[in-house]
Amino acid sequence: KIFKTVIQDQEKSTADIPPGSHGFPVVGETLQFMLSVNSGKGFYEFVRRRRIRYGSCFRTSLFGETHVFLSTTESARAVLNNESGMFTKRYIKSIAALVGDRSLLCASQHHHKILRSRFINLFSKKSTALMVRHFDELVVDALSGWEHHGTVVLLTDLLQITFKAMCKMLISLENEEELGSLQRDVGFVCEAMLAFPLNLPWTRFHKGIMARGRVMEVLEKIIRERRNETNSHNNNYREDFRQQLLAVDSDGSASSSDHSTKLTDAEIKDNILTMIIAGQDTTASALTWMVKYLGENQKVLNILIEEQTQLAKQASHKPFLELDDLTEMTYASKMVKESLRMASVVPWFPRLVLQDCEMEGYKINKGWNINIDARSIHLDPNVYSEPHKFNPSRFDEEAKANSFLAFGMGGRTCLGLNMAKAMMVVFLHRFITTYRWEVVDGDPSIEKWTLFARLKSGYPIRVSRRL
Numbered sequence: 001k002i003f004k005t006v007i008q009d010q011e012k013s014t015a016d017i018p019p020g021s022h023g024f025p026v027v028g029e030t031l032q033f034m035l036s037v038n039s040g041k042g043f044y045e046f047v048r049r050r051r052i053r054y055g056s057c058f059r060t061s062l063f064g065e066t067h068v069f070l071s072t073t074e075s076a077r078a079v080l081n082n083e084s085g086m087f088t089k090r091y092i093k094s095i096a097a098l099v100g101d102r103s104l105l106c107a108s109q110h111h112h113k114i115l116r117s118r119f120i121n122l123f124s125k126k127s128t129a130l131m132v133r134h135f136d137e138l139v140v141d142a143l144s145g146w147e148h149h150g151t152v153v154l155l156t157d158l159l160q161i162t163f164k165a166m167c168k169m170l171i172s173l174e175n176e177e178e179l180g181s182l183q184r185d186v187g188f189v190c191e192a193m194l195a196f197p198l199n200l201p202w203t204r205f206h207k208g209i210m211a212r213g214r215v216m217e218v219l220e221k222i223i224r225e226r227r228n229e230t231n232s233h234n235n236n237y238r239e240d241f242r243q244q245l246l247a248v249d250s251d252g253s254a255s256s257s258d259h260s261t262k263l264t265d266a267e268i269k270d271n272i273l274t275m276i277i278a279g280q281d282t283t284a285s286a287l288t289w290m291v292k293y294l295g296e297n298q299k300v301l302n303i304l305i306e307e308q309t310q311l312a313k314q315a316s317h318k319p320f321l322e323l324d325d326l327t328e329m330t331y332a333s334k335m336v337k338e339s340l341r342m343a344s345v346v347p348w349f350p351r352l353v354l355q356d357c358e359m360e361g362y363k364i365n366k367g368w369n370i371n372i373d374a375r376s377i378h379l380d381p382n383v384y385s386e387p388h389k390f391n392p393s394r395f396d397e398e399a400k401a402n403s404f405l406a407f408g409m410g411g412r413t414c415l416g417l418n419m420a421k422a423m424m425v426v427f428l429h430r431f432i433t434t435y436r437w438e439v440v441d442g443d444p445s446i447e448k449w450t451l452f453a454r455l456k457s458g459y460p461i462r463v464s465r466r467l
């Protein structure tokens with residue numbers, strides 16, 4: 001049995017604790033983790049090496065706390081679906097300080113439930129359809145100049161496109177100058193997420209905290225302005241997330257009198273920042289990996305070109321793609337799924353153990369951190385045949401249960417998954433039907449200090465128009 005509650009069964013576990021090393025006193029293996037973060041192989045290398053040495057369940061000590069890593073589909077189901085209620089989400093301290101303790105990512109279990117029930121409506125089919133339209137416009141605009149650029153650093157441009165998309169969707173911010181400074185600050189916040197949480201003037205963490213302060217000021221101003229507009233009825237009604245959040249909070253509607261669901265400004269601000277981070281970096285990184293895999297797999301590219309040029313002809317009378325157009329892009333959708341499996345941009349999902357239990361035959365103590373190692377599951381030959389082969393057609397059939405974890409699973413599943421998949425298909429369509437490309441620097445090194453796996457080179461390419 002993969003998972004066993006111990007306290008509930010009124011028995012003491014006689015199982016061993018998971019194999020692994022606690023490293024040095026106090027710091028544990030934090031230094032080795034930091035060396036990995038700082039290496040060209042990325043911080044997942046720390047986990048990969050231990051997975052090979054100890055197997056599918058091992059323990060380590062990071063930032064003064066015990067962490068257990070698990071990499072089977074059964075443990076993913078038990079922990080992420082959390083039917084036992086014995087696990088809650090928890091990020092390392094630096095992340096909570098940077099996104100804010102009212103963020104969906106860091107809120108307590110009870111608080112998270114309230115927040116999620118409020119935010120889930122914002123990710124309706126209507127919002128996704130609106131996003132497809134806006135995102136397509138942004139992509140068409142950005143791509144229109146690429147052939148004059150000489151070299152395009154793909155990741156840099158994609159980060160800009162996805163940042164604009166998030167800001168348009170969340171707060172209707174389109175002013176280039178304001179977007180530029182906000183993007184820089186959000187970048188500092190992201191860079192500080194894996195830093196040691198030491199708030200001294202010269203530290204990376206301090207730089208992130210200062211940037212968070214500036215982002216909060218901008219969001220505060222934006223919320224105030226919108227509230228004034230709404231109160232003076234002088235609003236050209238804009239249907240962004242902020243409007244929907246404020247509408248419930250200030251217009252005296254049903255939920256406004258319900259204090260358990262009313263959002264405070266602090267909750268709105270923390271979660272707008274959270275969604276910018278959750279949506280920008282992940283999507284841009286995933287898109288960059290997708291183009292890399294595509295460039296390395298000519299056969300896949302040929303099938304895709306055939307599908308997409310056909311659809312481009314059908315949609316040529318419309319200026320922009322619509323959500324319905326994407327449903328016909330079946331091979332492109334599998335391509336997106338396969339890219340997400342191979343890239344595993346969010347490599348593992350952290351949870352806190354609330355009660356002693358046994359997992360995979362090992363004793364797990366209350367208070368330990370447990371991490372579901374999605375990347376290892378995605379690359380497990382017992383789960384996916386020939387896992388290192390890029391093969392979108394493997395998704396002709398349904399993946400094995402609990403094996404596709406790119407967006408997580410259970411009560412903390414990615415809220416933006418449909419939007420993210422739609423954005424990836426839209427980009428794929430425009431990119432493939434507009435350009436051929438050659439890679440300028442294929443260095444596979446991973447960027448340091450990033451929370452989501454991304455290529456250090458930014459994947460520079462040179463493009464030419466496909467006639």
Ligand code: HEM
Pocket residue numbers: 089104105116274275276278279280282283286340345346348349350405406407408409411412413414415416417419420421
């Ligand atoms: C390719 C792009 C994306 C990937 C790979 C991705 C992946 C993930 C994963 C794995 C989680 C769950 C982590 C866990 O269980 O610990 C998550 C959560 C989340 N994602 Fe995404 N995401 C992407 C895009 C987006 C977008 C576009 C948005 C929306 C704007 C978004 C918003 C969120 C939010 C709000 C959460 C927290 C949900 C909660 O805790 O209840 N994500 N994402």
